[in-house]
Amino acid sequence: MIRFDKVTKRFGGRTVLDSLDFSVHTGKHVTLIGPSGSGKTTILRLLMTLVKPDEGTITVGGERLWPAGEKEVREVRRNIGMVFQQFNLFPHMKVLRNVTEAPVHVLGLSRDEAEERGRELLDLVGLGAYTDSFPGRLSGGQQQRVAIARALAMRPKVLLLDEVTSALDPELVAGMLDLLRDIARSTDVTMVCVTHEMGFAKDVSDCVMMFDEGRVLEYGPPEKIFSAPEHERTKEFLSAVL
Numbered sequence: 681m682i683r684f685d686k687v688t689k690r691f692g693g694r695t696v697l698d699s700l701d702f703s704v705h706t707g708k709h710v711t712l713i714g715p716s717g718s719g720k721t722t723i724l725r726l727l728m729t730l731v732k733p734d735e736g737t738i739t740v741g742g743e744r745l746w747p748a749g750e751k752e753v754r755e756v757r758r759n760i761g762m763v764f765q766q767f768n769l770f771p772h773m774k775v776l777r778n779v780t781e782a783p784v785h786v787l788g789l790s791r792d793e794a795e796e797r798g799r800e801l802l803d804l805v806g807l808g809a810y811t812d813s814f815p816g817r818l819s820g821g822q823q824q825r826v827a828i829a830r831a832l833a834m835r836p837k838v839l840l841l842d843e844v845t846s847a848l849d850p851e852l853v854a855g856m857l858d859l860l861r862d863i864a865r866s867t868d869v870t871m872v873c874v875t876h877e878m879g880f881a882k883d884v885s886d887c888v889m890m891f892d893e894g895r896v897l898e899y900g901p902p903e904k905i906f907s908a909p910e911h912e913r914t915k916e917f918l919s920a921v922l
């Protein structure tokens with residue numbers, strides 16, 4: 681379980697997250713929606729320990745991520761993977777190597793073990809035929825799928841996805857939704873996604889959290905948030921984006 685307890689984050693005196701409380705149960709798939717600048721990506725960056733809270737505590741799987749010592753942070757971070765909007769693949773490495781590099785060097789798997797797992801994951805993301813290609817030969821959607829396989833290869837308990845569809849052509853978005861649904865079904869990874877794609881939030885999530893000005897305005901299953909939102913701000917936001 682991911683748990684934020686009274687987490688406040690300020691940038692240059694501006695409060696971006698305001699005593700934020702929320703939790704995500706293990707194996708669930710949560711999507712964060714809300715206006716631009718409401719603090720959604722900051723939550724993912726806090727979980728990746730790319731930024732630090734000013735106040736509050738964050739735990740993942742019952743272990744402290746913040747505040748915590750460097751060693752504890754490293755241990756917890758090991759269980760968290762992230763896929764960025766820009767796929768950040770290594771262009772000089774073939775697809776399989778992109779997926780196996782970190783498991784070999786960070787998890788200490790043998791090259792054979794890492795390759796076996798890498799091939800399975802590339803099959804899962806529909807790229808079993810591209811193991812020997814260089815990323816530059818793949819479409820944006822295919823590269824995004826490699827980035828997801830690469831993140832899963834580290835066996836994360838938590839997978840963070842930041843706007844993974846926004847760099848994709850519209851015809852590739854449906855395929856990405858299918859893939860994430862498959863991952864949600866076939867693994868017990870907890871997923872936290874930030875998206876502006878409401879179709880994505882509707883189809884893939886167990887729970888949608890609506891953010892506004894650094895707070896959770898409301899949350900619940902997508903059917904509820906999209907068909908019977910309680911807050912005026914949620915209604916305004918949804919009517920502008922749907």
Ligand SMILES: Nc1ncnc2c1ncn2[C@@H]1O[C@H](COP(=O)(O)OP(=O)(O)OP(=O)(O)O)[C@@H](O)[C@H]1O
Nearest residue numbers: 691692696714715716717718719720721722723874
């Ligand atoms: N490193 C930083 N330094 C200063 N301000 C920052 C930094 N990172 C984020 N912010 C500010 O914090 C606020 C929240 O940003 P964040 O990226 O979390 O919002 P968001 O809800 O993900 O927005 P979007 O939907 O546009 O991606 C914004 O006003 C942003 O400008």
